[in-house]
Amino acid sequence: MERVLLDDKAIERSINRIVHEILEKNQGSKNLSLIGIRTRGIFLAKRIRDKIEEVEGRVLPFGILDITMYRDDIARMKASLEVKKTDIPFDVNNMTIVLVDDVLYTGRTTRAAIDAIMDLGRPKRIQLAVLIDRGSRELPIQPDYTGIRYSAVTEDEEVSVRLQEMDGQDAVLLSKSL
Amino acid sequence: MRDLSREEILLLLDTADSFRDVSRRDIKKVPTLRGKTVITLFYEPSTRTRVSFEIAAKRLSADTINISAGSSSAAKGETLKDTGKNLESMRPDVIVIRHSMPGAPHMLAGVLDSAIVNAGDGSHEHPTQALLDLFTMREKKETLDGLKVAIVGDIIHSRVARSNIFALKKFDTEVTCCAPPTMLPPRLEELGVKVSHRLEDAVAGKDVIMMLRIQKERGGASSIPSIREYSSLYCLQESHVKEAREKVIIMHPGPLNRGVEISSDVADGPYSVILNQVENGVAVRMAVLYLLSGGEG
Numbered sequence: 001m002e003r004v005l006l007d008d009k010a011i012e013r014s015i016n017r018i019v020h021e022i023l024e025k026n027q028g029s030k031n032l033s034l035i036g037i038r039t040r041g042i043f044l045a046k047r048i049r050d051k052i053e054e055v056e057g058r059v060l061p062f063g064i065l066d067i068t069m070y071r072d073d074i075a076r077m078k079a080s081l082e083v084k085k086t087d088i089p090f091d092v093n094n095m096t097i098v099l100v101d102d103v104l105y106t107g108r109t110t111r112a113a114i115d116a117i118m119d120l121g122r123p124k125r126i127q128l129a130v131l132i133d134r135g136s137r138e139l140p141i142q143p144d145y146t147g148i149r150y151s152a153v154t155e156d157e158e159v160s161v162r163l164q165e166m167d168g169q170d171a172v173l174l175s176k177s178l
Numbered sequence: 179m180r181d182l183s184r185e186e187i188l189l190l191l192d193t194a195d196s197f198r199d200v201s202r203r204d205i206k207k208v209p210t211l212r213g214k215t216v217i218t219l220f221y222e223p224s225t226r227t228r229v230s231f232e233i234a235a236k237r238l239s240a241d242t243i244n245i246s247a248g249s250s251s252a253a254k255g256e257t258l259k260d261t262g263k264n265l266e267s268m269r270p271d272v273i274v275i276r277h278s279m280p281g282a283p284h285m286l287a288g289v290l291d292s293a294i295v296n297a298g299d300g301s302h303e304h305p306t307q308a309l310l311d312l313f314t315m316r317e318k319k320e321t322l323d324g325l326k327v328a329i330v331g332d333i334i335h336s337r338v339a340r341s342n343i344f345a346l347k348k349f350d351t352e353v354t355c356c357a358p359p360t361m362l363p364p365r366l367e368e369l370g371v372k373v374s375h376r377l378e379d380a381v382a383g384k385d386v387i388m389m390l391r392i393q394k395e396r397g398g399a400s401s402i403p404s405i406r407e408y409s410s411l412y413c414l415q416e417s418h419v420k421e422a423r424e425k426v427i428i429m430h431p432g433p434l435n436r437g438v439e440i441s442s443d444v445a446d447g448p449y450s451v452i453l454n455q456v457e458n459g460v461a462v463r464m465a466v467l468y469l470l471s472g473g474e475g
Contacts, residue, residue: 066196069208080472082189083196083465119205 001176005132005159006148008170014147015044018129019051021145026096031124033061033092037101037113038084041065043165044131045100061095063088070112092121098145102161104130107141132172134159148172179305179344187348190465191313197468198461200237211240214271214471219261220297221247221277222395226432226456227297227306231274234463240271240471262286271471275299278395293470301335301396306466307431308341310459314451315386317458318427323350326423328380330356330412331390331439332398334363338431339390343369356380357412360401377412384422388429389414389440405438414440419449427451 006014026032029052036045042064053059066084068074074081099113114126127144135151153159153174162171182190200208216235220228228244235242247253251261258277265273274295275283280302287294298304316322327346333339333355346353353371355362356379366373374380381387392398392408402408419426428440428450436442445452 069196069200069210071210074210074472075213077472080469083193083468085196086199115209119208120203 003174004171005150005174006172008164011131011147011170011172014131015047016051018145018147019048019055022048022098022127022129023052023055025127025144029056029058029060031094031096032098033063033090033095034098034100035063035065035088035113035117037099037109038064038066039166040102040161040163041100043163044102044129045098046165048098048100048129061090063090065099065113065116067109067112067116070116072108072112086116088117088120092117092123095123097123097126098129099126100129102131102163103159104128104133104141104143104146105136105159107137107139110141111139131161132159150174179303179308179341182305182345182348184348187309187312187345190309190462190469191316193465193469194309194313194458194461197237197464198458200464201233201457201460206237207239208237209239210468211235211238211271211471214238214240215269216240216242216272216274216467217265217270218242218244218274218297219250219265219276220245221252221258221275221282222298224276224297226459227276230456230459231295231297231306231463231467234460235272235467237460238464238467240467243270258282258286259289262290266290266292272467295466295470298337301337301340301393303341303344304337304431305341306459306463307338308345309466310455310462311338311342311388311429311431312345313458313462314429314455315427317454318451319385322346325349325385326352326354326383327386327388328354328356328374328384328422329388329390330377330380330414332361332392332401333357333366333390334361334401335393335396335398336390339388342388343371347371354380354384358402358408361398377414377418378421381414381418381426382421384426386427386429387414387419387422388431390431391433391435391439409438413438414444416441416443416447419444419447425449429455431455 034045036042064087066086068083129145130143131147133146133149134153158177160173232242272293274297276297278300280300282299283296329339347370356374430452
């Protein structure tokens with residue numbers, strides 16, 4: 001059983017709103033940069049970058065982060081996860097970095113991402129943008145920009161984000177896991 | 179390398195590619211293997227490999243302990259198995275071993291629960307060397323398939339040659355081994371490689387030339403009348419490099435014996451990737467340690 005929490009139009013509107021919130025909160029795009037967390041965070045971050053280019057007329061520095069090396073559950077895994085490339089081709093020092101992910105859940109991915117960025121330098125600030133905040137945090141982490149907040153997810157339900165770039169459609173879905 | 183599949187090799191190389199970036203940053207450390215313990219147990223001399231493993235482990239935040247034969251209980255007559263059992267009682271996660279006896283790591287893996295990494299066992303195999311060689315070839319040539327590789331030198335005693343042959347033959351490569359007949363093992367062709375006795379012929383048209391030193395500690399020098407005669411025939415010179423493909427890369431696992439198997443002009447020349455190999459060695463070993471440490475045994 002699947003329920004659509006956000007359809008393609010709603011996702012576009014959410015991203016548009018997030019873009020304006022980012023520019024409002026940071027008073028423009030000066031020293032602003034975007035880092036997408038693998039895998040779907042990359043595509044969301046790219047969409048945000050493109051929208052900001054439309055509004056501000058400039059292309060923000062853009063990076064890709066793979067958090068596998070910084071996970072807190074590596075020692076407990078049965079098999080090793082594949083480590084993919086991190087590619088942050090700009091100096092993070094003194095930057096305002098907007099970290100972009102699809103789903104915010106326990107907050108552990110965000111913790112890992114913050115640690116990973118800190119190992120690259122000392123950004124001025126890090127902000128967090130997510131398409132859906134599904135609640136059930138295990139760490140004191142809150143998003144700065146949220147597409148939709150939906151915390152009524154029960155343990156046997158799964159929130160999944162589908163994006164055109166890799167799934168062929170845009171949707172945020174709530175499904176019962178079997 | 180003999181038992182690894184093409185897919186497993188590619189996973190290792192891709193993982194190494196991600197880990198190499200860690201070594202190029204200001205903060206050369208990630209917390210991935212925090213709380214893990216890696217012991218390097220070296221019964222043969224080594225600088226490159228031992229330091230490479232130690233740096234790899236440290237950059238992953240594992241704790242490392244180095245043991246070399248001269249300073250260990252092996253000098254007091256303890257067997258390898260007993261040494262292994264005793265070390266395991268201290269609960270390491272990975273034991274990296276180099277030993278002059280072929281199969282020593284395999285034997286240890288059978289009696290211990292820790293993950294065992296072969297860092298060179300006699301003239302048998304040196305898997306992480308082959309992996310870093312393949313990594314370097316792929317980095318410089320973009321793909322392994324289609325490569326023509328010459329491996330020149332003391333093939334019969336070389337674990338580097340064996341591991342590279344096993345690994346390269348998992349890909350669509352043409353491998354030519356070149357040495358005097360006394361330095362080539364019998365029935366080498368059965369591994370799917372070509373055999374040549376003339377350096378000029380072996381290097382012609384090649385994408386990769388890998389030079390090997392004479393393994394004096396394994397009796398390599400007794401295969402030839404004299405070092406001088408050997409070097410007059412098998413020392414890689416600029417003139418040979420010109421016969422190879424235009425963008426040939428020159429490799430050597432080290433240590434170099436300048437003027438014996440490779441001239442200084444070539445070793446320090448523009449086609450040499452010898453120091454890239456060393457850098458990539460750390461990345462490959464990080465990948466090996468990471469992939470072996472994943473999971474609860």
